[in-house]
Amino acid sequence: MSQLRGEAAILVGPGRLEVEEVPVRELADGEVLVRNTVGAICGSDVHRVRAESPFFRDMNDHPFPCPPGYPGHEGLGEVLESRSPKFRPGEIVLTVPNHAYMASFAKYQTISDQFLLHVPSDGSPMHYLMAQQLGTVVYALKKFWPEPTPGRSAAVVGVGSAGMLFVQMLKHRGFERVVAVDLDPGRLALARKLGADETVLVPDQSVSVLDPASGSPVENFDVELAIEAAGTDSARDYAMAMVGLRGRLGFFGMPEAHGMQVPYASLFGKQITLATAVGAQLEPNLASFRESLELIVADEIAVKDHITHTFDLKRIDEAFELAHSRADGVVKVGITYD
Template sequence: MSHVRGEAAVLVEPGRLEVAEVAFREPAEGEVLVRNTVAAICGSDVHRVRAESPFFRDMRDHPYPCPAGYPGHEGVGEVVESRSARFSPGDLVLTVPNHAYMASFARYQTIADRFLLPVKGTGAPTVQLMAQQLGTVVFALKRFWPEPVPEGSTAAVVGVGSAGLLFQQLLKHRGFEKVVAVDLEPGRLAVARSLGADATVHVPGQSAEEVVMEATGGKGADLVVEAAGTDGAREHAMRMVGQHGRLGFFGMPEDYDMRIPYAHLFVRQAQLITAVGGAQLEPGLPSFRTALELIGDGSIRVDDHITHTFDIKNIADAFDLAHNRQDDVVKIALTFG
């Protein structure tokens, strides 16, 4: 199948996505052409598309207009053409691209085989799709807490959108006795409770620090994960960490600079760890393989995560909803007619 054409979203300028019919590049050696079944919007996509801060305006991977399908990087589809020894036409795959291959907001995408994993044909594509984001969470938690979890440990997650809900479940799976969920949206906190959060905090009406201190007998959390991608969330996280605790910052920066309560962290001797990106660069994609296993055996529930679905033609509306976070949205999927 050469010179295949189909619909794709094109980021033509900051904040403006247009849908057009485009021709897709033929695969080179070691690449395949995938017909996407479903894609999803990541929080980082919203930042990249809107480019509202100097940091995101400067970090563009491409000049405008960007390549078709950018910055989509969460997708499930079928191989329709292959120049790879590892994949054949008809294979169902999870796409986990690096920046050079971000193109999931399109009917087709050409991608290197090293950024693909096979998926079973029996599961729902929207469930399999969640293994991309879960893989990045698995990778991050290996950085935040690589060793066994001591008995009685407490963790907190600030921002329980899709990534935060995955962190919450994975922390429980790893052995944290208590997990506290913090968010601005009551609907997301309700989902967090249904997935096993031991306590929830609706900020700014409640004090995240007070709830965590009460849950830990005044000690503070052993690990606080920020999964919202905002400086406000990171400020909450820094106030919640306990003595010799750890801060895991997962969200991308809002801007170049932010305020750090250094005296607070100094007194508590807290450790700050970042984990933005990197899972795609692990040889053999082990974090994503683990994610597929955790979803497949039911250890991590993802059926509550995708709350809204849009056709690719309406991707602008989908991004507006993802940004405004109305209608109890958690995560948005995109389909292709």
């Protein structure tokens, strides 16, 4: 296998991805070689690749050109070679890499066995792939709402793919009223289909939450849990405006900059609890990813409407442009490796 070569996307500069054929490195003990079948673009991938915000410009994960396949971290494929007793050639696996193994935008991926899960050999690979993102949502809800009993009301600000999963998981956990907030009416319609009880169409990036029928500011949401799932400070502003007395705030998306304006007096007066969530890959036994895979296999969480557009790896630059522009009704972009 040491002479194996395969195509990989390489980030050669901000916003510049090139596909090249690269050699596959030797496996170390505990590592597995996976031939990727399908992958997907996460919102954080778009931020990392474009590096337009101060937080991502300053992150400096890797010098350019970045390692092949970076920053892909949502993948599913077949084990070709293994130096791990946990996985054998021919098995199908979900890859949920940590930062050191982000390489899903490549035909072949070398990864530690601690970031792999067995998946069924039948069924839709694209559906099982969604267990990666759903796993991060399951993990986040453990932090955002640690109480064993569900709340009555929640809001999800930003209903891209992750936001749609939050809507479903909140209803799955028993929340009575879930409000979806977004700039795109098409996404709000899908959120309704997936369980949202109310939707709020935001016509601009102001901090006023508007009623979709009258266009007037709404002051009485006062939800018990408000989740930001868009990765923008404006979405976090909406979430902070919607949370009620002794409520909880969950910031899921990655930062835009190193700081932001917070209405501390309001949060202080309402006795708000704020939590963030990152690092599901480091949870013991990949517990949240395992739970998410079980939910998808059991068809308890719907994922078939999430990946709306698919591109071959050779066209990954087009795939990222669509994921960034959010045109053509896109929710999430998939990648194939033919």
